Amino acid sequence: MSNMSVRGRTAIVGVGGVGWGEAPGRSAIELLGEAAIAAVKDAGLELKDIDGLCAATSTHAFPTLSVAEYLGIRPTFFDGTNIGGSSFEMHLLQAALALEAGICNAVLICYGSNQRTAGGRLVSMSEPQWHEAPFKPRHPVTAYALAAQRHMHEYGTTREMLADIAVAARQWANKNPSAFARGPLTREDVLNARMISDPLTTRDCCLVTDGGAACVMVRADRAKDLKHKPAYVLGVGGAHSHRSITQMADLTRTVAAESGPRAFQMAGLKPSDCDLVMLYDAFTITTLLFLEDLGFCPKGEGGRFAQDGNIAPGGALAVNTSGGGLSCVHPGMYGLFLILEAVTQIRGQAGERQLDTCDVAICHGNGGVLSSQVTALLGSEAAL
């Protein structure tokens, strides 16, 4: 069975972002709505052209119903898959399949959250895990702390190595006027910040911001006629392994080790082809795990690989050039924001942080408690 058939058949042609940071007085759907309108305009289309819709938020039980009503659209294709922050990378695949099958012609993928302004805490609609709840784990930091502790035990990863990941993200953020957290950040600042759950301090954890984001996808043949350089969807692969951290077979190995190869196979690419590496950095440990599980370094070596500026500006691998969830923006579910940075880099519109070459970008989304992993590969026309 060949899965090359959707490679390069669709492209992201419009992107929009609103309220990254603090957007007081705005509800989640308002931020989503503004980002959606911006993305449609950026695509050179009109709202009435949108006949496909993918959405997932942490505050809407029926996300596509809410968004379609709010915007006043009547999609023929709609997908509200929610697997956590990686939902949007999966939406790329669903949208590509629907576009290729001719079920719709222009798909809007969108997200919005006002969790910073609304309460400053991560929001979740999820049911509690009954067998965990009496022990009061904190969602989701407890699970990620357990993973970090296990990785430190098995591979000698240190808190300093994790801190260097936060430092690298901040160095990229300092080149990004849209980043929420900017300014100096040293390894010691990270180590000495308030401990949340051993070994993770506040600076090992993503920001809690407001933010709306959206993108528009069309078939490739139409993409060339629109306003901007298209970002072609070359490959997408997903995997999900558990809901509860108690059921994760090995806390040091995520199923990014499955989603990555699926995406690379569809795209006909390998890790060394990637100019830009966008990895879902909900916590410093996640950047580390995905560097390993996607094949950028051997298993166990993620901490040593990321040390001393190797993934910072000027380092060997350009990782999270926006500043990531750690320093740019992170309104709860972050997957779409990775995609937006990749599109910006492919278009050559990243300003001071622009890579000299960005023909292939990997966007790797994570959801739940290392539960879902979806890898997407985007590329310029040169990568087709």
Added chain:
Amino acid sequence: MIPTQSQGPGPEAQYRAFLDEGRFMIQRSAATGQHVFYPRVAAPGSGAMDLEWVEASGRGTVYSITVNRARSGDYNIALVQLDEGPRLLTRIEGVETAPIGARVKARIAEVEGEKVVVFDLAEKGGAA
């Protein structure tokens, strides 16, 4: 298709009822001997409807552990791997934390009116 009747308490309710009796019971697939936690209607993977209840040994090892630091007080949250195989989320009592690999022994405690399984460090040189 005629839907079948579902009789009596399900696996979650049965597990809780055992705890209320002071018994830590886990499921085991008759065909494979695989132990299962959290309780399910069928063996994960095989789907075999042959899960039986067996007394857990209560012995396990700390697989990972973190200390939640809160202004209201610190407490640990641990993943303990039972000797039988499955892991559960729990707490190691009487210590702020414990090393990964520490041997532990289960007992039933009550938290906010609910019976739960917690662990103590196993006695050095003891039966654990």
